[in-house]
Amino acid sequence: MNLRRFWAVARKESLHVRRDPSSLGLALGIPMLMLLMFGYTLTLDVDHVPFVVWDQSGTSQSRALLAHFTASRYFDFRGTVENYGALEHVIDDRDASLVLVIPPEFARRLDARRPAPVQAVVDGSDSNTASIILGYTLGIISGFNQDITLAQVRRAPGAIPSPALDLRPRIWFNPDLESRNFIVPGIMAVIMGLIAALLTSLTIAREWERGTMEQLISTPVKPAELILGKLLPYLGIGMLDMVIAVLMAVFLFHVPLRGSVLLLFSVGGIFMVGTLAQGILISTLARQQLLASQVAMISTFLPAFLLSGFAFAIGNMPVAVQAITYIVPARYFVALVKGIFLRGVGIATLWPDILFLVIFALVVAGASIVFTAKKLR
Amino acid sequence: MWERIYTVLRKEFRSVLRDPRMRMVILVLPVIQTLIFGYAVSLDVRHVHLGILDRDQTPASRALAARFTGSSYFDVVAFPRDEAGAHRLIDASDAAAILQIDAGYEGDLKGGRPAAAQLIVDGSDSNTARFVVNYASVIAATYDNELVLDRVLRRAGQTLPVGSVDLQPRAWFNADLESRNYYVPGVIANLVMLVSLMLTSMSIVREKEAGTIEQIMVTPIRPVEFILGKCAPFAVIGFLNVGMVALVGLYWFDIPLRGSFALLSLGTAFFLLSTLGIGLFISTVSETQQQAMMTTFFFFFPAMLFSGFIFPIANMPAVIQWLSLGDPLRYFLIIIRGIFLKGIGLELLWPQFTALLVIGLIVLTFAVKRFHKTL
Numbered sequence: 001m002n003l004r005r006f007w008a009v010a011r012k013e014s015l016h017v018r019r020d021p022s023s024l025g026l027a028l029g030i031p032m033l034m035l036l037m038f039g040y041t042l043t044l045d046v047d048h049v050p051f052v053v054w055d056q057s058g059t060s061q062s063r064a065l066l067a068h069f070t071a072s073r074y075f076d077f078r079g080t081v082e083n084y085g086a087l088e089h090v091i092d093d094r095d096a097s098l099v100l101v102i103p104p105e106f107a108r109r110l111d112a113r114r115p116a117p118v119q120a121v122v123d124g125s126d127s128n129t130a131s132i133i134l135g136y137t138l139g140i141i142s143g144f145n146q147d148i149t150l151a152q153v154r155r156a157p158g159a160i161p162s163p164a165l166d167l168r169p170r171i172w173f174n175p176d177l178e179s180r181n182f183i184v185p186g187i188m189a190v191i192m193g194l195i196a197a198l199l200t201s202l203t204i205a206r207e208w209e210r211g212t213m214e215q216l217i218s219t220p221v222k223p224a225e226l227i228l229g230k231l232l233p234y235l236g237i238g239m240l241d242m243v244i245a246v247l248m249a250v251f252l253f254h255v256p257l258r259g260s261v262l263l264l265f266s267v268g269g270i271f272m273v274g275t276l277a278q279g280i281l282i283s284t285l286a287r288q289q290l291l292a293s294q295v296a297m298i299s300t301f302l303p304a305f306l307l308s309g310f311a312f313a314i315g316n317m318p319v320a321v322q323a324i325t326y327i328v329p330a331r332y333f334v335a336l337v338k339g340i341f342l343r344g345v346g347i348a349t350l351w352p353d354i355l356f357l358v359i360f361a362l363v364v365a366g367a368s369i370v371f372t373a374k375k376l377r
Numbered sequence: 378m379w380e381r382i383y384t385v386l387r388k389e390f391r392s393v394l395r396d397p398r399m400r401m402v403i404l405v406l407p408v409i410q411t412l413i414f415g416y417a418v419s420l421d422v423r424h425v426h427l428g429i430l431d432r433d434q435t436p437a438s439r440a441l442a443a444r445f446t447g448s449s450y451f452d453v454v455a456f457p458r459d460e461a462g463a464h465r466l467i468d469a470s471d472a473a474a475i476l477q478i479d480a481g482y483e484g485d486l487k488g489g490r491p492a493a494a495q496l497i498v499d500g501s502d503s504n505t506a507r508f509v510v511n512y513a514s515v516i517a518a519t520y521d522n523e524l525v526l527d528r529v530l531r532r533a534g535q536t537l538p539v540g541s542v543d544l545q546p547r548a549w550f551n552a553d554l555e556s557r558n559y560y561v562p563g564v565i566a567n568l569v570m571l572v573s574l575m576l577t578s579m580s581i582v583r584e585k586e587a588g589t590i591e592q593i594m595v596t597p598i599r600p601v602e603f604i605l606g607k608c609a610p611f612a613v614i615g616f617l618n619v620g621m622v623a624l625v626g627l628y629w630f631d632i633p634l635r636g637s638f639a640l641l642s643l644g645t646a647f648f649l650l651s652t653l654g655i656g657l658f659i660s661t662v663s664e665t666q667q668q669a670m671m672t673t674f675f676f677f678f679p680a681m682l683f684s685g686f687i688f689p690i691a692n693m694p695a696v697i698q699w700l701s702l703g704d705p706l707r708y709f710l711i712i713i714r715g716i717f718l719k720g721i722g723l724e725l726l727w728p729q730f731t732a733l734l735v736i737g738l739i740v741l742t743f744a745v746k747r748f749h750k751t752l
Contacts, residue, residue: 022664026671033675038682041693045503065542094691113538121547127556129689132508134546139511142518145541149522152539153529164524165441166491167517169510172467174500182503198674202667209587286398289586289666290579294402297575297674302410306417311687313505315473316423321416335470342501349468 005221009229013203017233024237027199031191031241032248038187039253043179046132048076051098052090055080057106065102065118068144074136091123098122098133110148173342184253185341186310188245189334192268193275193304195241199234200279201296204372208287223373227365231276238272239265249341258344264337267354271333274361275300278329281368284375304330329360381598385606393576393610403576407568407618411561411625418560418687422508427451428472430463437483441494444520445476450512467499474498474509489528561630562713563686565622569645570652570706571677573615577656578673580607581748582663600748604741608653615649616642626717635720644712647730650737651705657744680704685711708732 017024051069055062070077078096081087090096101119109116120137122130146163174181207213216226242265249255257264279296286292306312307321308330314322325331332353339345339353347354394400429442446453454472457463466472477495485492496513500506522541529537584590593603623641626632634641655676663669682688683697684706690698701707708729715721723730 020665020667023667023671026668026675030671030675034678037679037697041697042682042688043692045507045692110542115541115543117543117545119545119547126689127559131556135508135511135515137546138544139515139518141542141544142515146518146521148541149525149539153525153537163491163521164486164528165517165521166493167496167513168493169496169498169513171498171500171506171510174503174506177500177503177506179503182501194674194678198671202670206667288396288399289670290393290576290583291396291399291402293579293666293670294399294572294575297571297670298402298406298410301674301678302414302571306414312418313422313502315426318416321413324413325417338501339470343468345468349465 001222001224006225006229006232009221009226010232013230014233014236016203017237027195027237028241028244031195032244034191035184035188035245035248036252039180039184039248042183042187045177045179046129046136047074049074049098049133049136050076050078050096051100052078052087052096053080054082054087054099054101056104057102059107061107061110062102064147065141065144066100068140069100072136072140075140087121091121094123097129098137100137113152180253181255181342182338183311184249184255185337186308186334188249189271189330189337190304190308190310192238192242192245193271193330193333194301196234196238196272196275197279197282197296197300198293199237200230200276201282201292202279202289203230203234203283204280205283205286205289205292208283209289223369227277227280227369227372230280231273231365234276235269235272238276239269242268242272255341257341259340260346263346263350264340267333267336267340267350267357270354270357270361271329271336274329274357274364277361277365277368281364281371284368284371287375300330303328307331308334310334326356329357332356332360378599378602382602382606382609385598385603386609389580389607390610390613393614403572403614404617404621407572407622408625410568411564411622412629414564415557415561415626415630418556418564422505423450424452425450425474425505425509426454426472428455428457428463428466428475429453430457430460430475430477432480433478433482435483437486437492438478441478441482441520442476444516445513448512448516450508463497467497470499472499473502473505474513476513486524557630558632558718559714560686561626561632562717563710565619565626566648566706566709566713567681567686568622569615569618569648570680570709572618573611573649573652574656574659574673574677575670576611576614577608577653578659578663578669579666580611581657581660582666582669585664586666600745604657604745604748608657611653611656612646612649615653616645619645632717634717636716636722640722640726641713641716644709644716644726644730644733647733647737648705648709648712651733651740654737654740654744655705658740658747661744661747680706683707702732703736705733705736 053066055066069075075098081090081099087099087101090099099121101121103117106116106118118141120134122133124130150163171177207216246257246264250257278300282295282299283292286295307325307328309325310330314325314331317325336350336353336357339350393403427445429445431438431442445451455466457466457475463475463477467475475497477497479493479495482492482494496510498506498509526537526539581590584593627634656673659669659672659676663672683690683693683701684704685701686706690701690707693701712726712729715726
């Protein structure tokens with residue numbers, strides 16, 4: 001390892017970057033634009049679910065049930081329907097996501113102290129939204145049942161008209177359950193990983209394709225110097241991307257940054273080195289830009305997006321797929337960024353994730369140096 | 378004319394499929410990815426990791442804890458001894474929630490006072506947190522009802538019937554709310570879009586970079602013929618991909634195919650028309666393969682997120698909803714989900730087919746025009 005030769009490669013590579021301002025612009029502009037777009041638009045919240053009621057009972061009891069729904073922040077009352085055709089119509093036209101059907105004998109059965117069925121019709125084609133809506137519905141119904149029990153027990157001899165169990169939820173880190181606080185740090189990590197792999201995956205493949213690699217072979221530069229020299233300018237761009245992304249998250253989206261800024265950028269740097277090296281490894285093995293870009297997209301973008309826990313919780317996946325997520329570096333980075341931003345935890349809790357990132361960076365950078373050395377020989 | 382198109386087509390096929398690694402990437406990887414992502418993509422919240430901090434250690438507190446351990450929504454992973462241990466579980470994401478029962482729980486319960494318990498929820502994943510709070514409150518409310526009635530039984534010596542509302546959920550179109558049915562067709566659409574976009578966006582710019590485009594220019598070929606010849610192999614590959622991946626969906630994931638297979642093929646053809654057009658357009662405006670790839674990515678990422686694949690379009694701001702009207706993936710998702718899950722036909726899907734055709738023709742025209750200029 002000779003610093004002078006390393007520096008020469010780094011300078012050559014940064015000249016490449018500087019002479020291609022449109023690519024540089026894309027590398028800096030894309031993350032900004034994406035964060036802007038996605039930060040404002042993406043939400044998994046199911047709020048203000050439009051619902052209509054077919055109240056066949058029309059009694060004070062049925063109106064009391066309805067009041068429980070209208071009082072909830074999760075539901076928006078959109079009127080009533082009077083027959084089955086109209087019910088079908090509102091679901092098909094997506095005017096309502098939930099229709100409550102209260103049968104005529106509702107009040108009579110409640111007064112007779114028997115279970116009274118109520119139907120909840122939801123559009124199941126988006127299964128996620130549908131099961132969330134049914135969950136909220138069930139929550140409201142259980143609360144209503146509690147009220148009925150207390151009211152009916154009050155008249156019994158020796159009863160205490162107060163609830164027996166009082167469960168108080170306390171939500172940490174994100175008390176308002178703001179979806180943005182969850183999405184923005186995750187998407188930040190995903191975008192950075194993608195940009196890093198995209199930036200480098202083509203650089204070495206380009207040299208092979210153009211035949212300039214042979215020229216590099218004839219120089220005294222060593223594989224390690226070549227690889228690390230090529231990494232350096234892209235690491236600079238990647239860290240600049242990260243500064244922009246963190247600033248946007250804090251000042252534009254008001255995501256609380258509770259942990260250490262230094263730690264955040266350190267793990268960002270480690271992650272960057274790993275993914276940049278992954279791009280170099282891909283291009284060394286592919287030696288062709290078309291193949292390199294395909295592999296880079298497929299091996300970084302989709303896993304980072306779907307297997308990192310950014311939107312889909314890893315705990316819900318089957319065990320075999322969970323095992324695969326352990327080799328996706330974005331998994332650790334997403335966990336780290338969320339941990340530092342929202343939980344404000346430090347190295348004491350986060351060291352396993354950091355360790356994995358370090359190992360990943362070392363292994364991949366080492367592999368790309370070894371393979372370059374092989375190809376050069 | 379056909380002869381010239383055929384020549385370009387053959388050349389393009391060869392240059393793409395010559396490399397065995399490239400054959401792997403195009404033909405085998407999409408199948409593997411469908412297998413992995415088909416399992417990964419689900420927003421259902423089940424088996425939430427729960428820690429139980431029981432500082433009362435009485436039969437009553439254990440009975441409350443049993444309500445949570447017995448639920449299919451919660452997996453009890455740990456019984457921390459003290460508050461610090463409980464907080465560590467949350468900090469390290471080993472548990473998404475902690476049920477904390479303080480000393481005196483049983484005393485309050487027996488003394489007729491409201492007995493308090495706490496549920497500490499990790500809010501950093503807001504989606505899971507909402508689920509946890511909701512289901513915990515359902516469990517608590519149901520249990521509270523039993524406790525209240527139990528008190529009456531003990532004091533009055535007789536059971537007291539009470540009325541209750543019995544919820545009967547009816548989910549239309551997807552009765553068991555299987556999220557795989559909803560997401561796997563989406564994964565298919567995404568993979569096909571990614572592969573076809575990437576291949577075409579690199580196709581012309583590669584010749585520009587290698588300098589072979591000049592050689593093509595001196596041949597008598599016309600731009601339209603060149604573009605068609607460039608497109609055709611990728612259309613074939615795209616079709617092959619849809620076929621293979623759809624088979625995985627049908628036979629591995631048991632996704633029902635309720636609609637017509639022919640219509641699905643027609644929809645795929647229309648969809649490929651638009652993605653190939655977009656890919657070619659990117660290829661003609663880019664100078665280097667790196668630029669082409671960045672631009673493709675820049676197009677694909679929002680196209681994927683704004684298509685309704687994961688995030689419901691209805692929740693997005695009006696401007697974005699408006700923007701997503703130009704997104705071919707949005708229409709193809711409606712087509713592929715509609716045909717797979719609802720079994721609907723052209724009588725309902727014609728607007729989507731028309732939209733895809735219009736987008737495809739517009740971008741292809743642009744690509745040809747643009748290519749003409751660079752010639």
